[in-house]
Amino acid sequence: MEPKKLLSFPLRLSPSVRMQATELARLEGISLNHFISLAVAEKISRMEHESWLRQQGKTASSSLPLRSPILRRF
Numbered sequence: 001m002e003p004k005k006l007l008s009f010p011l012r013l014s015p016s017v018r019m020q021a022t023e024l025a026r027l028e029g030i031s032l033n034h035f036i037s038l039a040v041a042e043k044i045s046r047m048e049h050e051s052w053l054r055q056q057g058k059t060a061s062s063s064l065p066l067r068s069p070i071l072r073r074f
Contacts, residue, residue, distance in 0.1 A: 018032075021035055
């Protein structure tokens with residue numbers, strides 16, 4: 001596959017989403033392409049962080065001692 005094709009991705013947005021994204025990008029002083037790239041990167045980061053937190057919770061809960069009888073009620 002050509003390198004150029006790896007960098008391009010046709011994206012279909014509903015007209016209303018595109019209009020909102022275009023306006024927000026304009027207000028930020030960035031291109032629509034840059035705005036969408038930032039939005040995708042932000043979503044990936046949030047999902048990876050949530051996954052990491054879930055993993056830490058599993059690790060932490062397995063290494064913690066049993067809770068006291070008072071706390072077991074909750």
